[in-house]
Amino acid sequence: MGEEQREPWVVGVSGASGTPYAAATINGLLDAGESVDLVVSRAARLTLIDETGRPFRDAHWREDLAAWLGRKEDALDDAVRYHPAGDLAAGPSSGSYPAKGMIVVPASTAAVAGIALGLSKDLLQRAASVTLKERRRLVVCLRETPLSGVTLRQLVALHDEGAVVLPASPGFYAGGSTAQELVDFVAGRVLDAAGVPHGLYRRWSGELGEARVARAE
Template identity: 60%
Template sequence: MAQVTTARVPWVLGITGASGTPYAAAVLRGLLDAGQPVDLVVSQAARLTMLDETGWTFREATWRSDMERFIGREVADMVAWKAGDFTAGPASGSYQTRGMIIVPATTAVVAGVATGISKDLIQRAADVTLKERRPLVLVPRETPLRTATLRQMADLSAEGAIILPASPGFYAGAKDVDELVDFVAAKVLDVLGVPHELSRRWTGQLGVTSAADPE
């Protein structure tokens, strides 16, 4: 599935089986629109969730066309790795990446990364990202959260990971669900320093007052 060059330094995008695969599609679109190369890892559970939530499938033999349908546009600089392939590039610290995003992130993956289990390529790549001191963003969607999961998230945050819950804001005047999804994707790209135009930014209300407002 994978063909890479030594000059290429991608973001690793892991998609796991939590509900919220449209968030992954929005982040992927944002990265590709910004001209960023992407290494993709889709877990087996994520394939089932993707089918259930979007109606699209992901198969190794047709992964490129499957992903193009998933995100609604042509896939440019992207490589796909098998979730069970521990010989893949992102499994090694000597494989250069810009960092990693796991979106959506299951609580099981949060636990696996926090404890260093590395049961599949997504968890191993996240472990490598942390040990190499590269940016790692996890986007959990599940709610409510167990105390154990909160502690694991705190541990990951202490190691430098960014825990970015899929919590869309409503102040940007979203008109539909897609805009709320883009809001979360925009937050992900912001913390990675990737430019985008996915959501309207808050600019404040300087100079706007009301007669009822106190001076």
């Protein structure tokens, strides 16, 4: 893919629990032929170790990302770029950097606060602020419960700025019977909000509802 043609999705992974949601979302983007600019926060590195048992290191990011996603390392070369969270000079920090939009998955309450207040304390927050000011699509997949009044107000502020606030709430009507199927449902809804086609879950239809009513009777 030529440099002038590349228009990635920026994916920010914050420190909230829910790294499987991030992996499924990134895999969905790659399966759809999209390119990805990845930002992993410092807190997310700790969560990754807790939830996957593997580190995520700047110097070995391809190896670590391939293991996390279950993909071959060489398959990431043209599709993914990684930017350390402390690199505020990276491309996604500027509005002139071409990007389709940004997905923050999972989004911690700290990330929500930083984006809503425009703190730009790291590249994840800065890239999200840029996405808002450039009127690009921003999807914030919050993974936290319960929510305080402060966080609720910050989420409303993000909504009012044009972001899609998408809690990590799996739907059981799609027939998910495994944890991965429920993860894929959330990732699919994230991709729906981003406008990216996928086949991660079975969509609701009138026929599906009628069949279930018939079985119940």
